[in-house]
Amino acid sequence: MKIGFDAMGGDHAPVETVKGAIESLDDFEGDIVLYGDEQKIVSELAKYKFNTDRIEVVHTTEIITNDDKPVKAIKTKSDSSMVVGLKALRKGDIDAFVSAGNTGALLAGGLFKVGRIKGINRPALCTIYPTMGKASVLVDAGANAECKPRNLIEFAYMGSIYAERVLKLTKPRVALANIGAEETKGTQLYIETHALLKEADLNFVGNVEGRDIPAGKVDVIVADGFTGNIILKLTEGVAGTLIDGIKNAIVSSTKGKIGGVLIKKNLSVFKKQIDYTEYGGAPLLGVNGLVVKAHGSSNAKAFRNAIKYAKIGVETELVDEIKMKIAKLAPVIEIEDDNSAS
Amino acid sequence: MKIGFDAMGGDHAPVETVKGAIESLDDFEGDIVLYGDEQKIVSELAKYKFNTDRIEVVHTTEIITNDDKPVKAIKTKSDSSMVVGLKALRKGDIDAFVSAGNTGALLAGGLFKVGRIKGINRPALCTIYPTMGKASVLVDAGANAECKPRNLIEFAYMGSIYAERVLKLTKPRVALANIGAEETKGTQLYIETHALLKEADLNFVGNVEGRDIPAGKVDVIVADGFTGNIILKLTEGVAGTLIDGIKNAIVSSTKGKIGGVLIKKNLSVFKKQIDYTEYGGAPLLGVNGLVVKAHGSSNAKAFRNAIKYAKIGVETELVDEIKMKIAKLAPVIEIEDDNSAS
The missing domain is CATH 3.40.718.10 (Isopropylmalate Dehydrogenase)
Incomplete structure (x- = not known):
C-alpha cells in the first residue's frame, strides 16, 4: 500500500x-x-x-x-x-x-x-463528529452548500458505508439533521429527503435534533453542506469556548486552582475523547x-x-464499496431526483 | 403596566x-x-x-x-x-x-x-444566545424554516432593535450566520442577503462562522429559522454533553472528586453565565x-x-420602535423582495 x-x-x-x-x-x-x-x-x-x-x-x-x-x-x-x-x-x-x-x-x-x-451527483466531505467516547460521521461537512434531496440520499449511503467499513459499526444508525422529530419538520429539502430515506436500504432512524447530535445517539448525521458545516464549526466553537470558560472559572480562586490541579488528569482523558486530532481526516466521498x-x-x-x-x-x-452500492442504486436515485427536482 | x-x-x-x-x-x-x-x-x-x-x-x-x-x-x-x-x-x-x-x-x-x-412578511423568534458573560441575540430561532432574503433583512432589523432596546447595546454588531467570512459563501439565500445587509441601515459586520458564534464577537446573529434552530439546540446539546462529560471525568477518581469539590463554586458562577434561565424568554418579533x-x-x-x-x-x-422602523423601510424591503424573488 x-x-x-x-x-x-x-x-x-x-x-x-x-x-x-x-x-x-x-x-x-x-x-x-x-x-x-x-x-x-x-x-x-x-x-x-x-x-x-x-x-x-x-x-x-x-x-x-x-x-x-x-x-x-x-x-x-x-x-x-x-x-x-x-x-x-x-x-x-x-x-x-x-x-x-x-x-x-x-x-x-x-x-x-x-x-x-x-x-x-455531488461528492461530499464526510467528517468524524466526536461524541462521548465514540465517533459519529457527519456528511456533508461543507462541500455542497446548496443541495437537492438526491444529494442527501447519496450522502446518507456513502456515510453509512464509511461508518460500516472504517468505523466498523454494524448497521450504522443514519439520521437526518433537522429541527424536530416529526417527518414534516424542516424545509422542503428535508421533508422530501426524509420521505426518501424512509424507503432507502439503510438503517434510517429518523430526524436528529441539534440537541441530540452531540450525545452520540446516531452514527451517521446527514445534512446539506451549509448545515453540516455550521454543525461542525459550532460544535468546535461551543466546546472551545466552554472549556476556556471553565478553565478561567477554575483559576479565578486559590481553592479553585488547587482543585484544578487535582482534576487535571481526568480532564485530559476526557479531552482525548472529544479531540478531533484523534480522528484527523475527512474523506471526500x-x-x-x-x-x-x-x-x-x-x-x-x-x-x-x-x-x-x-x-x-x-x-x-x-x-x-461505494461504487458497487451506487451502481446498484443509480437507477433508483435518478428517478427520485426527477421526482424531486423543482 | x-x-x-x-x-x-x-x-x-x-x-x-x-x-x-x-x-x-x-x-x-x-x-x-x-x-x-x-x-x-x-x-x-x-x-x-x-x-x-x-x-x-x-x-x-x-x-x-x-x-x-x-x-x-x-x-x-x-x-x-x-x-x-x-x-x-x-x-x-x-x-x-x-x-x-x-x-x-x-x-x-x-x-x-x-x-x-x-x-x-414573517415574524421571527428572537432568542438570547448566552455567550461568555454577555448576551447575543439569535433571530430567527425557529419560526420560519424556509426564508427569502427579505425575511432575513427583517430579522436583522428587528434583532438589532431588540439588542439596542432590551439589551441596552449601542450600535449592535449584526452578523449573518454563514460557513465562511467571504461574502460569496453559503447558499444563494445567504449570498443575496449578505449583499442586501451591506446596504442596510445597520451596523452589519459581515458573516459569522459557527466557530465564532459562542465567543460573543457579534451581538445579533441573523439566520433562517432552520439554521437558527439548529444553532440554538446544538449549542444546548454540546454544552450539556460537555458539562456532563466533565462531571463524569472528575468523579472517576478520588483525587478528581476532591478537586471537584474545590472547584464547585467557581463552576456554578460560570454556569450562571451561560444559563438560559437567566434570560428566559424569546419575543416573537x-x-x-x-x-x-x-x-x-x-x-x-x-x-x-x-x-x-x-x-x-x-x-x-x-x-x-419596530413599527416605526419597518414603516420607514417598507418600500425598500418590498423592492428588495421583488428583486430577490425567484
Missing part, C-alpha cells in the same frame, strides 16, 4: 506533516509518498531515524495556499503538491491522498483531477479514489491519524 | 408558572394577569404571601398541549389560556403576553390572534404586540426572567 501525502498542506507544513508521516510508519506496513518541496522535506526528514525505503519524496515546485481561488488554483498550479498528488491517485501510483491544504481546492481537485464515481482532507491546523498526531484512517479506507476497499 | 402570563404553559405548570409570577412582582411596579384554570392557580397562589391587588386571574377552561396541531389548536381551542391571553393582548387589556406553551401554537396565535406589523415565548422546561427563575425582559420590552416600547 502506498499513501500519498501533501507535505505542503496545512498551517504547520512541512514540520508537522513530515513528523506525522514518520510517526505513521508505525501504524502500517506500506509506504508513504510525500509531495512537495524536496529540499524542505528532506531537511525535515533529516531530523528522524526511519526506514528510508518506506518514504518517497516527489518534488513539486508550486503550493496552493488558502488565499488561492480553488478552481483556478487546480487548473493553473499544475506542479503543486496537491495537483501532482491527485494525479498520482488517479493513475493508481498511490492508493489514497491526504492533504490539509485549501479545502475548496481539494474538493475541486477531487472532481477535476480524480473524477466522480459514476452515478454520484464520491470521487473515484480515496481523497482525505485533514484539518488545516493539524499537528503531527492529527496527520498520523488521518493517514491511519486513510489506510483503513484502502484496506476495506471503501471506494469500491 | 400589565403583563399577561399563560399559567398553564410549559412542563412545570402551574407550580413553576405561579411561583415565577409571584417572584417577578419584586422586579416591577405593574400587575400580572394569569390565564388558566382558576382553581389550580388559586391553590398555587395560596402558598405565597403577596399583594393580591397585583395578581389577577382570568379563568380559562382549555389547554393547548404540545401534542396539539398548532393552527388547529389556535382555531378551535378558543377558551384556552393561550388564545384568551393573546386576544387580551390584541385588545390592549395587557401590555405583553408570556407563554411557555406549544411553540408552534404561540407562533400561529401571534399571527392570527394578534396580527403582523404592517410591512413585516414582528407581531403587533409583545408576545414572549418562554422555554418549555422553564422553572420559576426562568419565568421570572422572561417576565422581566417582557417588562423591559414594554418600557422601551419595543413593538412601536
Whole structure:
C-alpha cells in the first residue's frame, strides 16, 4: 500500500506533516509518498531515524495556499503538491491522498483531477463528529452548500458505508439533521429527503435534533453542506469556548486552582475523547479514489491519524464499496431526483 | 403596566408558572394577569404571601398541549389560556403576553390572534444566545424554516432593535450566520442577503462562522429559522454533553472528586453565565404586540426572567420602535423582495 501525502498542506507544513508521516510508519506496513518541496522535506526528514525505503519524496515546485481561488488554483498550479498528488491517485501510483491544504481546492481537485464515481451527483466531505467516547460521521461537512434531496440520499449511503467499513459499526444508525422529530419538520429539502430515506436500504432512524447530535445517539448525521458545516464549526466553537470558560472559572480562586490541579488528569482523558486530532481526516466521498482532507491546523498526531484512517479506507476497499452500492442504486436515485427536482 | 402570563404553559405548570409570577412582582411596579384554570392557580397562589391587588386571574377552561396541531389548536381551542391571553393582548387589556406553551401554537396565535406589523412578511423568534458573560441575540430561532432574503433583512432589523432596546447595546454588531467570512459563501439565500445587509441601515459586520458564534464577537446573529434552530439546540446539546462529560471525568477518581469539590463554586458562577434561565424568554418579533415565548422546561427563575425582559420590552416600547422602523423601510424591503424573488 502506498499513501500519498501533501507535505505542503496545512498551517504547520512541512514540520508537522513530515513528523506525522514518520510517526505513521508505525501504524502500517506500506509506504508513504510525500509531495512537495524536496529540499524542505528532506531537511525535515533529516531530523528522524526511519526506514528510508518506506518514504518517497516527489518534488513539486508550486503550493496552493488558502488565499488561492480553488478552481483556478487546480487548473493553473499544475506542479503543486496537491495537483501532482491527485494525479498520482488517479493513475493508481498511490492508493489514497491526504492533504490539509485549501479545502475548496481539494474538493475541486477531487472532481477535476480524480473524477466522480459514476452515478454520484455531488461528492461530499464526510467528517468524524466526536461524541462521548465514540465517533459519529457527519456528511456533508461543507462541500455542497446548496443541495437537492438526491444529494442527501447519496450522502446518507456513502456515510453509512464509511461508518460500516472504517468505523466498523454494524448497521450504522443514519439520521437526518433537522429541527424536530416529526417527518414534516424542516424545509422542503428535508421533508422530501426524509420521505426518501424512509424507503432507502439503510438503517434510517429518523430526524436528529441539534440537541441530540452531540450525545452520540446516531452514527451517521446527514445534512446539506451549509448545515453540516455550521454543525461542525459550532460544535468546535461551543466546546472551545466552554472549556476556556471553565478553565478561567477554575483559576479565578486559590481553592479553585488547587482543585484544578487535582482534576487535571481526568480532564485530559476526557479531552482525548472529544479531540478531533484523534480522528484527523475527512474523506471526500464520491470521487473515484480515496481523497482525505485533514484539518488545516493539524499537528503531527492529527496527520498520523488521518493517514491511519486513510489506510483503513484502502484496506476495506471503501471506494469500491461505494461504487458497487451506487451502481446498484443509480437507477433508483435518478428517478427520485426527477421526482424531486423543482 | 400589565403583563399577561399563560399559567398553564410549559412542563412545570402551574407550580413553576405561579411561583415565577409571584417572584417577578419584586422586579416591577405593574400587575400580572394569569390565564388558566382558576382553581389550580388559586391553590398555587395560596402558598405565597403577596399583594393580591397585583395578581389577577382570568379563568380559562382549555389547554393547548404540545401534542396539539398548532393552527388547529389556535382555531378551535378558543377558551384556552393561550388564545384568551393573546386576544387580551390584541385588545390592549395587557401590555405583553408570556407563554411557555406549544411553540408552534404561540407562533400561529401571534399571527392570527394578534396580527403582523404592517410591512413585516414573517415574524421571527428572537432568542438570547448566552455567550461568555454577555448576551447575543439569535433571530430567527425557529419560526420560519424556509426564508427569502427579505425575511432575513427583517430579522436583522428587528434583532438589532431588540439588542439596542432590551439589551441596552449601542450600535449592535449584526452578523449573518454563514460557513465562511467571504461574502460569496453559503447558499444563494445567504449570498443575496449578505449583499442586501451591506446596504442596510445597520451596523452589519459581515458573516459569522459557527466557530465564532459562542465567543460573543457579534451581538445579533441573523439566520433562517432552520439554521437558527439548529444553532440554538446544538449549542444546548454540546454544552450539556460537555458539562456532563466533565462531571463524569472528575468523579472517576478520588483525587478528581476532591478537586471537584474545590472547584464547585467557581463552576456554578460560570454556569450562571451561560444559563438560559437567566434570560428566559424569546419575543416573537414582528407581531403587533409583545408576545414572549418562554422555554418549555422553564422553572420559576426562568419565568421570572422572561417576565422581566417582557417588562423591559414594554418600557422601551419595543413593538412601536419596530413599527416605526419597518414603516420607514417598507418600500425598500418590498423592492428588495421583488428583486430577490425567484
